[in-house]
Amino acid sequence: MTVIAVTACGCHKVDEWDNNPQGNFEALWTILDEHYCFFEEKGVDWDATHDKYASKINPKMTQRELFFVCADMLDELKDGHTNLISSFNTSYYRKWWSDYPENYSERLVEQYYLNFNYLSTGGLDYAILPQNVGYVRYGSFANPVGEGNLDNVLFYLESCDALIIDIRNNGGGNMTNVETLVRRFITDRTLAGYISHKTGPGHDDFSKPYAYYFDPADKGRIMWGKPVAVLTSRGTFSAANNFVSIMKYLPRVSIIGSTTGGGSGMPFNSELPNGWGVRFSACSVLDCKGVSTEFGIDPTPGCEVDLDPQAALDGHDTILDFAVDYLTSGASVR
Amino acid sequence: MRLLLRIRLLAISLIAMSAMAPAVDAAAEEPVRPVTSAYMFNIGGAKLVNTYLTPIKYSGIDFGFAYERMQAMKFDPDRWVMRLTASVDMNKTENPVRNADMWRLVGDVSWGMTYRWRLPFGIVVAAGGSTGIDLGCMYNPRNGNNPVAVEAAWTVNATGYATWQTKVGRIPVTLKYQPTVPVAGVFFSPDYGELFYEIYLGNHSGLAHFAWWGSYFRMDNLLTADLHFGATALRLGFRSDLLSTKVNNIVTRAVTYSAVVGVAGEWMSLNPKKRLDPKARIISALY
Numbered sequence: 001m002t003v004i005a006v007t008a009c010g011c012h013k014v015d016e017w018d019n020n021p022q023g024n025f026e027a028l029w030t031i032l033d034e035h036y037c038f039f040e041e042k043g044v045d046w047d048a049t050h051d052k053y054a055s056k057i058n059p060k061m062t063q064r065e066l067f068f069v070c071a072d073m074l075d076e077l078k079d080g081h082t083n084l085i086s087s088f089n090t091s092y093y094r095k096w097w098s099d100y101p102e103n104y105s106e107r108l109v110e111q112y113y114l115n116f117n118y119l120s121t122g123g124l125d126y127a128i129l130p131q132n133v134g135y136v137r138y139g140s141f142a143n144p145v146g147e148g149n150l151d152n153v154l155f156y157l158e159s160c161d162a163l164i165i166d167i168r169n170n171g172g173g174n175m176t177n178v179e180t181l182v183r184r185f186i187t188d189r190t191l192a193g194y195i196s197h198k199t200g201p202g203h204d205d206f207s208k209p210y211a212y213y214f215d216p217a218d219k220g221r222i223m224w225g226k227p228v229a230v231l232t233s234r235g236t237f238s239a240a241n242n243f244v245s246i247m248k249y250l251p252r253v254s255i256i257g258s259t260t261g262g263g264s265g266m267p268f269n270s271e272l273p274n275g276w277g278v279r280f281s282a283c284s285v286l287d288c289k290g291v292s293t294e295f296g297i298d299p300t301p302g303c304e305v306d307l308d309p310q311a312a313l314d315g316h317d318t319i320l321d322f323a324v325d326y327l328t329s330g331a332s333v334r
Numbered sequence: 335m336r337l338l339l340r341i342r343l344l345a346i347s348l349i350a351m352s353a354m355a356p357a358v359d360a361a362a363e364e365p366v367r368p369v370t371s372a373y374m375f376n377i378g379g380a381k382l383v384n385t386y387l388t389p390i391k392y393s394g395i396d397f398g399f400a401y402e403r404m405q406a407m408k409f410d411p412d413r414w415v416m417r418l419t420a421s422v423d424m425n426k427t428e429n430p431v432r433n434a435d436m437w438r439l440v441g442d443v444s445w446g447m448t449y450r451w452r453l454p455f456g457i458v459v460a461a462g463g464s465t466g467i468d469l470g471c472m473y474n475p476r477n478g479n480n481p482v483a484v485e486a487a488w489t490v491n492a493t494g495y496a497t498w499q500t501k502v503g504r505i506p507v508t509l510k511y512q513p514t515v516p517v518a519g520v521f522f523s524p525d526y527g528e529l530f531y532e533i534y535l536g537n538h539s540g541l542a543h544f545a546w547w548g549s550y551f552r553m554d555n556l557l558t559a560d561l562h563f564g565a566t567a568l569r570l571g572f573r574s575d576l577l578s579t580k581v582n583n584i585v586t587r588a589v590t591y592s593a594v595v596g597v598a599g600e601w602m603s604l605n606p607k608k609r610l611d612p613k614a615r616i617i618s619a620l621y
Contacts, residue, residue: 012551012580012587014383014391019430031389035527087433175531195535198527200583207525212535266529269477271388275431277476282527 019273021066025057027272028070028084032077034201037265037284038294042078046203049076063274064088077280080237081267085277096261100234103258103307103319104168109137112315119156122149126157131324134160138181141239142173145180147221154184154222162227162327164320165247168257172238175266182246183217184224185253190214192246194286195266209286214246228253229323232299233307237261244297245287256303256323259296365615367411368600370404372558376573378592380425382436384483386524386584387474392436394427396590404619407447411617415448415460417493423470423575425590438588440470440485444514446493458621461494464514472588479529483586489519489545489552497620508560508567508620516552519545523581543581552577560598569596 015030017023029050039046053073057066067084071091074082084091110116113135118127123143126136134157138145157163182192194209217223230247232255241260247253265281272278287293298304303326308318380396383389400421407414425438446464453459470485495512520542524533533541543549558571571594579586600618604610 012578012585014385014585014587015389016391027389037527176534195532195537197525197529197532200526205526207528210532210535210537212537266479266531268480268527268529269474271390271429271434271476273390273430275429275433277434279478282479283529283532 017273021057021059021061024066024272024274024276025054025070028278029054029073031270031272031278032074032280033203035198035268035270035282036077036082036280037196037198037206037282038077038079039203041284041292041294044077049073067091067276074278074280079265079281080261080263081265081279081281083277083279085279087275096263097234097237100258101306102169102235103233104235105307105312105317106169108312108315108317109166109320113317113320119153121152122146124149124153126153128157128160129164129324131328132159132161133324133327134163135166136163137166138170140170140173141175141177141243143177144174145177147180147217150180150184150217151222154224158222160226162229163224164229164231164323164327166231166320167236167240167243168231168233168319169235170237170240171235172240172242172263175239175242178239178243178246179214181243182214184221185228185247185250186214186216187223187225188216190246190250191288193242193288194290195283196286197283206284209290226252227327229256229327230254231319231323232257232260232297233319234258234261234296238263241293241297242285245285245293248297248300249288254300254303254323254326255297256299256326257305257319259298259304260293262294262296264293364408365406365411365617366602366610367406367408367617368602368619370402370598370600370619372400372402372560372569372596372598374400374402374558374569374571374594374596376400376423376592376594378573378590380427380438381589382425382427382438382472382587384472384584384586386480386483386586387436387472387477388429390429392427392429392434394425394436396423396425396592398423398592400594400596406617406619413449415450415462415619417444417446417448417464417619419444419466423590425588434474434476437473437475438470438485439473440468440588442466442468444491446491448494452621456499456621458497459494460496461492464491464493465489466491472586479531482530483584484522484524485586487516487519487521487545487550489516489521489550491516499621502561506562508562510556510558510560510620512556512558514552514554516545516550517547519550521545521550521579521581523579523584526582526584540582545579549581550579556594558594558598566597566599569598570594571596 017027056069075093080096114127118125122145192214196206196209199205264285266283267279268282305319305322377397381393383391403418420443422441427436444464444466448460448462450460468487472483491514493514498509554575556573560567574591577588
């Protein structure tokens, strides 16, 4: 029995690394090498990246020095879902949004469009604009949205001619909130997209993309069938990006603003021998055409708009203005 | 044996209490098959690793509760013994640098039959099979989308026991060693990088895997000493449980080793309407 036990456990080997700069660096590189899902899509030569940064590791370096070498290595992935987490810092690749205009000012909308007078429930702020267009601001998909919340919001906005859903700078959150929201805008079972995961440690080991569908909200719930504009910015990321990837293909829905930030890789967590956490994209979520949205989703053709900083000083949100004009002019009805 | 005598006395006293019951044909009496049951608490150490959650090995404490019920079987009580077990175990572990926790909660139920041989010097050896279900999970709270590794398995096991009746001073003692090793079955595992969100979306393919020693190895060893004090016994012992699986390039290992303290006893269930033959044979599950 003992021989059998030792043999069986020997077959089930677990890689181990020393808790020193070299061991932690190798652990980090290997975890990403075996689990990260966008090497090919991003054209990253991970072996070359290893050689580039391994030469910067030495046994006497401090934890902080090691952290910043490792963080620089992760930045090569140009991925907003990839972080190294220690007790003194969390690395974060910021250029996916910092190199772009912000295109959103919360104060601008609240002061000049809502007059600081709006309703809030379940993470949703909502009001009726003077042009009889409903406005819903969803700041984070991390805020849970209940079916009852949505019933109340849509009932309140029922008399409006159109609806604006503002998810600029919405950095994502829980994917199940995407489903809860989308279900109010579809009338039949709808192909939402595909999901593909790693099936092994090789860079090309992926499962066949699995098609997933959303069903309309349960009978009795309040639905929305009038024109919709979804306002986006580069800060529209992760679950918010996924929401856009689904809404974009629904009838009477327009995407207005700027290209989203992407972030279509669902993140996994792991850890290093020294206790640092690491988070990285592990499962690729594709849109309903089977296309990756990791690099962002473009607005509906003709609806690419930036927020004009000069106009903002005069109290104008040029993206929101465009959306109101677009919806009230009838241009949104395809 | 003194213990057997005690059990007989217990049976006789119960018969006396049911003196008003109608008489039955003594020839129809079957052997009395007392139930050997034990309630055990265990506490000790645990080592966990699950590469779906983390490649780092965690270690900590194990504590749990187990119930065991054994009884000679009706169709051939001298040879065949039934055993039912149920247990719940919890592990609380930390990574080597002690800045993260990992929990494991697992329960299992099994039922089996063993064939026994009575050897000289009061030694009994039994071997047979059992089948059981294990359900539980490991939970690593620091992980966002992959915080849980579910453990679910149905297995067919090789099992057995060996007992030896002896005395320590004037106290009768039953020593028992009881190993159980699954040989085949089915167990659950997500794919290498598959998130539970994908399973939630409806992709249930490839979650069930055939268990054999190359993919699923488990060995549960229970060594106990029952110190008999009257009709009940104090059970002291040691338990080690090794689980090692590898499927879809995910390796799981859970090793626990713990001290066991419990209460054991042999109990008879008698029908008050039925008179028991004072000469009826009493066939224990253990000896």
